[in-house]
Amino acid sequence: MPLDDHPRDRTGRDLREPDSSTTRSLNRRVVLKASAGLAALTAAGIAVVTPSAERARGQEVGGTRAREWTPDQQTGAFAAASTGAWVTFEADYVFFALGASWDGGVGTWPIVEIQLGADGSTWNETIPLAAQTDDGGQPTRDGRLFTPLAFTDAVRFVRYRTVDSAGAPGEVAGLRFVYIDPSDGPWDDDISAGGELTSASTDPLAPPEVVTRAEWGADERWRFDTFGEVWPPEYQTVTHIIIHHTATANRPLDVAGAIRAIYYYHAVSQGWGDIGYNYLVDHNGRIYQGRFGGQNVIGGHAYQFAIGSSGISTIGNFQTEEVTDAAKSGLVAITAFVARALDPRGSADLQEAPNLPIISSHRDVNATTCPGDRLWNDLPEIRELVAATLDSGQLDTGNPAGIAVGDLVRV
Incomplete structure (x- = not known):
């Protein structure tokens, strides 16, 4: 997998590049399953x-x-x-x-x-x-x-x-x-489970596998109106990671459909022109591309603190429920890749926030309960796991991120 400033899909395609398949029309099919819970x-x-x-x-x-x-x-x-x-x-x-x-x-x-x-x-x-x-x-x-x-x-x-x-x-x-x-589009079982697990990657800092916008069914037309692109990508070097939760059901049966609904609500209903998060991670540890534009693109997830940070949202509500081991592993994998040139145990100024930990959460910069008490309490462990990942020089974690065949994980 090529090593540069941008994560790539399983074929090696740069995630910054638009894919013509993202604008395809999807044939409506019978609804056989739905998201669980309210x-x-x-x-x-x-x-x-x-x-x-x-x-x-x-x-x-x-x-x-x-x-x-x-x-x-x-x-x-x-x-x-x-x-x-x-x-x-x-x-x-x-x-x-x-x-x-x-x-x-x-x-x-x-x-x-x-x-x-x-x-x-x-x-x-x-x-x-x-x-x-x-x-x-x-x-x-x-x-x-x-x-x-x-x-x-x-x-x-x-x-x-x-x-x-x-x-x-x-x-x-x-x-x-x-x-x-959002049921007419790729479902979870339509998305490849990921590449083969290998004993070692040829690239010591290879990025983790990411489900692209095309793979989860993003319609790129939603980013445009009659005047052109609603929210053109702008860039700022990432100095911090801001962790979120979506506060949804913790184990939706169809994550891809849930992300399409989020995307529509952000891009069209609210008029932003795109999804606000840079990446999302589901309960199985699968990582999804969020905001169009690739590495260092400014998202919309923490007011002015989105400038200079990457917003990574874990799908679920972690106020009272623990994050699954697989989700935590996926969160660590994408955080380690984005923060590969940073000190995950360190702190630095971000906008008006002095000495902010490099890996922080939404509640550390805005008045909110996000990412939930349980996930917020996990941040010290996540920082240590990211540091250990970077110290190992091995970012390619297979699928789910960091979970090997035969491992038992909490779901």
Whole structure:
């Protein structure tokens, strides 16, 4: 595997280079499986350009379907919401992720309580959605405030009510919902398990295997609007690694689909033009390319601290649950590669943060609970594991990263 400043896919292709296959149309297929559980997603990113609202309406690009629903589409919805009654609507198709947004002038008081169901008569547990204020981004498309993205099993019906923190009902100006079906695209079992495990790499500092944007089904058209590229890549030498969690279900059955939903919500719904993270790592230790542009591209994950850092997000919620051994191994592998010229045990200034550890977390630079208490508590161990990896001179860790055939891992 060639050694340079850029990770490569399994064929040796530079991940900075666009692949024509990323713009292919994907044929819709029958949904056979869905993400497990209901969870809220804390996404991150910086809105560099404010595109028009038309980009997020009725999108059916590539293979991912996404549409918006607003209360003005249903008679009596506004009146019902003002009294605290549940408002029910039916989506045009089965979906697996849902987010809400409203006019920025409303502020952060609303809590949108949602319940989801397959038939409109039985409902899952209530999920409270509030505006993201700790996501590392800026006010997004048209100055709107967005909630986290909630993942679900296959459903078609939504009911909601809008209340404040005390439970008092209220009408929310500009309320919109976006529901996303990312199931038509590569699934986990469509993605190669990775290269063969070898006893030694010919390149002592070879990067770990990375699932490319093409492999997880990124539609590169989402990065553009009628005026051109929404968020053109800009570059800054990376001096720090910032660790995140997505706060989603910890073991989604289809990680590639979940990433496509995140990508759509970042790139199109919120108008950023791309996914905010530089890399993502799943519970099996598999590493995914995030932001387009390769090494040193500025992501959107920690406000101004994204400049000069690489944002690596572990898929899952690690506030109370431990990171799997495989996920930790994958996190160490990609962190070691990105930090291969840095001192993982050291500290340095980053923007307004003096003497910040080279390997830090979102909560170390912004007011947030990310990456969860359990993952944050693992940071000292992760720093030592990265240092040991670099000291060994061996970055090529096989797949899953650092897990050999026959190893027992905690899942």
